[in-house]
Amino acid sequence: MKATIEPPPEExxxxxxxxxxxGWFLGIALASAVGVAxxxxxxxxxxx
Amino acid sequence: MDYDAVLLARLQFAFTIAFHxxxxxxxxxxxxxxxxxxxxxxxxxxxxFRNLYLFWVKIFALxxxxxxxxxxxxxxxxxxxxxxxxxxxxPVIGPLLAFEVLTAFFLEASFLGVMLFGWRxxxxxxxxxxxxxxxxxxxxxxxxxxxxxSWMQHPTGYEQLANGSLRAVDWMAVIFSPTFPxxxxxxxxxxxxxxxxVVGAASAWILLKDRAQTESRMALRMAxxxxxxxxxxxxxxxxxxxxxxxEHQPLKTAAIEAxxxxxxxxxxxxxxxxxxDAGRTHFxxxxxxxxxxxQGVPKTRPIQGLDAFPRADWPVVGLVYWSFRVMVGLGLxxxxxxxxGVWLIVRTRLEESTWYLRAAVAMGPAGFVAVIAGWIVAEVxxxxxxxxxxxxxxxxxxxxxxxxxxxxxxxxxxxxxxxxSAGAVYILRLIGVGPATxxxxxxxxxxxxGTALAxxxxxxxx
Numbered sequence: 319m320k321a322t323i324e325p326p327p328e329e330x331x332x333x334x335x336x337x338x339x340x341g342w343f344l345g346i347a348l349a350s351a352v353g354v355a356x357x358x359x360x361x362x363x364x365x366x
Numbered sequence: 367m368d369y370d371a372v373l374l375a376r377l378q379f380a381f382t383i384a385f386h387x388x389x390x391x392x393x394x395x396x397x398x399x400x401x402x403x404x405x406x407x408x409x410x411x412x413x414x415f416r417n418l419y420l421f422w423v424k425i426f427a428l429x430x431x432x433x434x435x436x437x438x439x440x441x442x443x444x445x446x447x448x449x450x451x452x453x454x455x456x457p458v459i460g461p462l463l464a465f466e467v468l469t470a471f472f473l474e475a476s477f478l479g480v481m482l483f484g485w486r487x488x489x490x491x492x493x494x495x496x497x498x499x500x501x502x503x504x505x506x507x508x509x510x511x512x513x514x515x516s517w518m519q520h521p522t523g524y525e526q527l528a529n530g531s532l533r534a535v536d537w538m539a540v541i542f543s544p545t546f547p548x549x550x551x552x553x554x555x556x557x558x559x560x561x562x563x564v565v566g567a568a569s570a571w572i573l574l575k576d577r578a579q580t581e582s583r584m585a586l587r588m589a590x591x592x593x594x595x596x597x598x599x600x601x602x603x604x605x606x607x608x609x610x611x612x613e614h615q616p617l618k619t620a621a622i623e624a625x626x627x628x629x630x631x632x633x634x635x636x637x638x639x640x641x642x643d644a645g646r647t648h649f650x651x652x653x654x655x656x657x658x659x660x661q662g663v664p665k666t667r668p669i670q671g672l673d674a675f676p677r678a679d680w681p682v683v684g685l686v687y688w689s690f691r692v693m694v695g696l697g698l699x700x701x702x703x704x705x706x707g708v709w710l711i712v713r714t715r716l717e718e719s720t721w722y723l724r725a726a727v728a729m730g731p732a733g734f735v736a737v738i739a740g741w742i743v744a745e746v747x748x749x750x751x752x753x754x755x756x757x758x759x760x761x762x763x764x765x766x767x768x769x770x771x772x773x774x775x776x777x778x779x780x781x782x783x784x785x786x787s788a789g790a791v792y793i794l795r796l797i798g799v800g801p802a803t804x805x806x807x808x809x810x811x812x813x814x815x816g817t818a819l820a821x822x823x824x825x826x827x828x
Contacts, residue, residue: 324483324487326493343480343492346479354476
């Protein structure tokens with residue numbers, strides 16, 4: 319079973335390059351924001 | 367709109383906001399707690415902090431979700447049940463709520479995704495940044511909501527147009543109305559205390575079963591530190607908030623203290639049964655000569671009593687009076703819990719004290735009760751106004767009938783009972799299991815780290 323909430327990297331595990339980690343950071347944040355916006359506009363569409 | 371419909375609309379808002387306030391008052395503190403835990407894990411690399419983080423982040427995610435769902439309902443209620451209020455006040459209140467969504471909610475919602483799904487992908491430091499941003503987002507959210515509510519308690523920086531609607535003329539005066547700083551401090555500290563009480567109760571519950579559980583020992587100590595520091599600060603913040611109420615809403619103060627007659631050198635009512643119709647408090651126990659001192663005014667200065675205001679404007683005195691006493695009583699119990707806990711820590715007897723652990727468990731819901739009691743004091747005490755001195759509650763409601771409001775109220779009660787009971791039971795089950803103590807298993811092997819199953823015992827008890 320894959321973890322729902324991701325745990326921290328294992329001790330000694332090599333991290334991905336910074337640009338890739340920054341990409342994930344911004345990508346996940348943007349995807350989350352877009353997800354919220356989609357729900358908000360869907361709710362608005364239901365009312366109008 | 368007839369009176370019954372107004373009363374039902376008020377009941378509906380009271381019901382939905384009482385449910386809603388439970389979640390932000392918990393998640394504001396929990397987000398900061400998570401940031402502290404992750405910061406400590408980053409600086410010390412002790413597994414205890416990581417395990418606590420992975421345990422509480424699940425509860426945070428659930429509570430955050432339920433907070434969002436219950437909050438959205440209230441936005442709609444402003445339109446369905448309080449259309450006249452919205453029509454008149456939205457040029458002032460609308461931007462404050464929009465700022466809350468744009469600056470706080472999106473911050474929280476965006477970086478919650480990184481918190482939950484990105485630890486390995488973004489690495490420890492960027493993940494910590496996401497946790498801090500979410501914690502900041504919860505505080506910014508509190509800032510805007512308390513700003514809007516404080517403006518409704520004491521409106522400043524606006525003008526009324528010929529058509530009756532309100533318009534901001536000084537946004538700084540709108541955002542930073544006089545009661546805002548003390549009310550923000552009071553609410554934020556209340557949120558921290560609420561979280562500390564839940565963390566303390568959850569940890570004490572586990573320790574009652576296993577006194578050596580490392581994570582719960584650490585979490586209980588952290589919670590006690592919060593009781594010991596924040597609860598006394600809350601007393602000061604509450605006093606300042608009360609002083610602001612006396613200055614700007616003397617009728618509310620008169621109801622809180624059941625002061626029926628104006629005059630100097632007021633007694634301090636401790637307990638009693640206020641009788642609005644008779645204009646007196648039955649079976650009252652009061653301390654003479656200290657009322658003015660507690661209100662922070664000279665003994666010779668008169669304090670306005672309820673007799674200084676038209677009887678039609680009086681709030682429900684008994685409800686305000688007793689809600690205040692419940693809040694203050696619980697606040698004093700929190701201070702006592704902090705002092706007792708520190709004393710046990712100093713004597714290295716914390717985990718041995720079954721009575722303390724039981725008391726900590728019993729006090730778990732106290733923060734929620736105190737927060738709701740405090741909001742009853744603030745909101746019922748403001749009646750009969752929605753915007754104090756500007757717009758009456760009876761004039762704020764939508765032109766809808768009692769039947770329509772009753773149907774939606776019943777629908778909310780049924781849906782909330784199902785949805786939030788399920789959420790609450792799930793959270794309580796997680797708390798009952800407690801944080802993991804063993805090292806997390808790698809991805810894809812057995813019970814996944816970070817999941818509820820991983821938090822459960824590896825081997826079920828026979």
